[in-house]
Amino acid sequence: MGFIGIDLGGTQLRVAVADDRGRLCTVVREPTQAARGRDHVIDRIVAAVKEALRKEQTSPRRIRALGIGLPGPVDPAAGLVISPANLPGFRNVPLNRILTRATGIPSYLHHDAHLAALGEHRRGAARGASDMIYVTVSTGIGAGLLLRGELYAGAHGIAGEVGHIVVQRDGPLCTCGNRGCLEAIASGTGIARAARELAPGAPGSALYRLDHPHAEDVARGARAGDELANAILENAGSYLGLAMGTLVNLFNPQLIVLGGSVIKTGNLLLGPMRRSMIASSWKASRRGLRIVRPALGDDAGLIGAVEFARLRARHAPQA
Known part of the structure; x- marks a missing residue:
């Protein structure tokens, strides 16, 4: 069977x-x-x-x-x-x-x-963790929660919509209709939007020469030392860390698994994220917390x- x-x-x-x-x-x-x-x-x-x-x-x-x-x-x-x-x-x-x-x-x-x-909990990086959060940052941003070893879906299965935490009042319009959602700022879509809006005012940036820059272009530019690209990732990482700090304060997890294509950008995004998360979470809530990459890809x-x-x-x- x-x-x-x-x-x-x-x-x-x-x-x-x-x-x-x-x-x-x-x-x-x-x-x-x-x-x-x-x-x-x-x-x-x-x-x-x-x-x-x-x-x-x-x-x-x-x-x-x-x-x-x-x-x-x-x-x-x-x-x-x-x-x-x-x-x-x-x-x-x-x-x-x-x-x-x-x-x-x-x-x-x-x-x-x-x-x-659930996959990472049973077979991957979160084995042995009774309380963990999986956050994926890609085209959109979402999360899955296991509390005391059990999937937590909420009253109607919609728990974990971390991408729709409002982190910036009157911020960019999100697909959900609200403004300032994390997903509108720190997702691949949000990073690309910021590049398209800011590049026309930055003729010294490599992004200026692109008609429709994507998140991958921003990551590539940041690695090459492009100031605008670095500023966009710094901003996205800071807001991502703000939301992560909220999750840490709410759930006091042992482990956070960070996945998704945008996370592959590395420390250019994750550095600001960590600093912001520490600044926006209670020290006792993050005691013993580990943040890891997915083992299952x-x-x-x-x-x-x-x-x-x-x-x-x-x-x-x-x-």
């Missing part, structure tokens, strides 16, 4: 078949093609599950449960995808029920950042989806 884990993003869909111990055996990768709409994406998920089973030479009858992580907001208890920004058409979609019917496998969804936290969410399937199978009512 085995399990299936799915990591569904706006760009890529990954499906894994795992053995009874949760070890990945076969992985299928496909473009999500999210712009083609909800029904097309669901068809691609089902087709990828069937392809993974075919490659593993097994059948749905041999799979105990399927776990799927995807961007929030989602309601895990109700099995609903509520309205993720990068999956057009997914509004109040009963994905658990749809996938269970289409595959014949009991299916369970959760927020992707929460499942990445980009597979954290996929492995977490498998672990979630295993968890749900253990608690499923016996026939």
